Amino acid sequence: MSVTGSRAGCKQEIIEALLRDVPDLWRGHYTAAQGEQGVSTGFPGLDGILPNSGWPSRGLVEIVCPRRGMGELQLLVPLMRALTSQGQWVLWVCPPAAPYAPALVQAGVDIGKLLVIAPGASLRNALWSMEKALRSCRLVLAWQNGLSHQVLRRLQLAANTGNSLAVLFQRGNSGCPYSALRLQLSRAGSAGDEGPRVSILRARGNVRCSGVRLGPEALAGE
Amino acid sequence: MxxxxxxxxxxxxxxxxxxxxxxxxxxxxxxxxxxxxxxxxxxxxxxxxxxxxxxxxxxxxxxxxxxxxxxxxxxxxxxxxxxxxxxxxxxxxxxxxxxxxxxxxxxxxxxxxxxxxxxxxxxxxxxxxxxxxxxxxxxxxxxxxxxxxxxxxxxxxxxxxxxxxxxxxxxxxxxxxxxxxxxxxxxxxxxxxxxxxxxxGKAPEAARKYVAPPSFRSVLELPGESLDLDRLLPAAGKLLKRLRDFLVQRDLATGRLEFSLLHERREATELRLELRRPGRSPEHFLMLLQTHLGELELPAPVVAIRLAVSRFDAWLDRDLQLLRNEKGAGADDAGVDHLLEQLQARLGERQIRGIEAVADHRPEYASRDFDQAEGGKAGPDTPVAGPPRPLWLLKEPRRLACRDGQPLYHGPVALLSGPERIESGWWSGDDVRRDYYVGEEENGCRLWVYRERDGGRHWYLHGYFA
Known part of the structure; x- marks a missing residue:
């Protein structure tokens, strides 16, 4: 009895060691902490459905948002606040409108740590800048549509090797198999004071495609 | 004697x-x-x-x-x-x-x-x-x-x-x-x-030794004329290694390098590298040069490269340590400086902007962007509670149609909160008299809209709560 018990214990240890040391191990429905610790999104509801309970620590995150003004940037505000307060830089590559300083200050983001590449840059230059920036900025935000899977893969690789997070805002679902996380924002059927509905279109280490409705804290303008 | x-x-x-x-x-x-x-x-x-x-x-x-x-x-x-x-x-x-x-x-x-x-x-x-x-x-x-x-x-x-x-x-x-x-x-x-x-000569006297200001100048002829970056860059790399030795011997660093690409029978192409932080790493200089050359249209094949440096700075070793550091808290400023140099080299001047808040009641003047190379004001702004502000602001407010006193964008815009009255700027001749509202479209998008308080009392879209 004691022999089998110790053998089972030994197996358990091996499995635990594997789970701890091999982050790429596929684990089915198991979505609890997988080696790497995620970075909290600042929204408990969203943390609850994301693998590693938060943003991946590195890689490409796509946010699908068909219209402007759905709270898509608001999703990133807690992360920007946390990073800039640690003295990390955040680069915005060709944003579609002027980032408005008073709103960012109101949200507690240290705007002295924000860099913006003016929207005039060509797509080629914008992508080049992102690739370079992912090596030295912790977070790079970009707004581009219709990028090829190959380009998305390069961004994912750049973010992975640079140990940083690339966030790409898109109007449509790219269906790209390489990104670490793809979220879709929608407001369909939301009551006036409810936040947007966030659904996971794709997440590494997760097979469930669940969604969650965020509370009013996810809405700017409240 | x-x-x-x-x-x-x-x-x-x-x-x-x-x-x-x-x-x-x-x-x-x-x-x-x-x-x-x-x-x-x-x-x-x-x-x-x-x-x-x-x-x-x-x-x-x-x-x-x-x-x-x-x-x-x-x-x-x-x-x-x-x-x-x-x-x-x-x-x-x-x-x-x-x-x-x-x-x-x-x-x-x-x-x-x-x-x-x-x-x-x-x-x-x-x-x-x-x-x-x-x-x-x-x-x-x-x-x-x-x-x-x-x-x-x-x-x-x-x-x-x-x-x-x-x-x-x-x-x-x-x-x-x-x-x-x-x-x-x-x-x-x-x-x-x-x-x-x-x-x-009965007492010792000290000479005040004059030391000539340093100056670096070196030319490297290419084995054959070339337009090919793969040939130009290794040659430039050699020059940069000479420069590194020169700088190391004198314990100096530099923030400005002047390259001349010499052509046969025509004027040399001049190229100036400006660094945000003086350094002496050949690899870093070469990377910047590569970025510059990538954007440059060479008028003719290059026969020789000349490198001249006349401005020097004291060498500070901490730069190196910062570069080697993992991206830790606040430790990547050197990395960001290098990034900014590269971006500037590729995208051109004034393309990298920072933003800052300005104390002005008029929304369009409360945010300002500035050239990152020149730097903005120092220190973080302290968050102030107040009426909501959108993350995106339109450069020019966009006039909205109006039906039964309700603004229309893609569809009717329901007003969620407001009005916030903003009156300011009359002394500058650019006066603002507006009532701001947070509006929501039927599809859930939140907008920042205002209505003029005089004139045509038109509705305008001014920002997105993105």
Missing amino acids: ASPQARLSTTAAPRPARTRQDRTRRAGKQRGNLWYALHLPQLQALPESRRRRYLLVLAGLMETCSSDISPHETALVCEVRSALRYFGGIEAIHERLSGAIKRQLREWELPEDFSHAAAPTISGSLLLARAGGGKAVYRRANLHTALQGLPVAVLQPDQEQGRRLHNMGIRYLGDLWRLPVGGLVTRFGSAFVDQLDRAL
């Missing part, structure tokens, strides 16, 4: 050496320096910074004759003993220098006259030059005699000292030497007496 007193003489030129033994004996006797002094009284009137700059330029001219130059208040002194034989005597050296120096003075529109003298001590040569110059004393033993006839004014006594000297009936340096040293020190201070001792 067996019996210096016996050899006292006021020779103005060396006696010609007659025999080989004589010459070797003299060389043995006359070990030590011979200082050639130029006294430039016209520099006295100039402001100090300019005087210093001019002296350094003149010192540069003197480098043709001496490697040991000591700049003084309004004089330059250089060691010429080692150069006497080569140039053929002090007069030849003087001829050589005075032409160049006069030309330079003429260029500065200063009087061209100056006096010169040579003596075995710096102070001695200075005193002789101040007294009018034209004299050369080759041996220490002769200094006493040569100096004793000089007026005391050459010591540049201050007013009080001058008055005392006058009252004591002292007119010449020789008069001073007759007085007991102790008394002189109490009356005129030790510095005054030291000056005399130094002039005679």
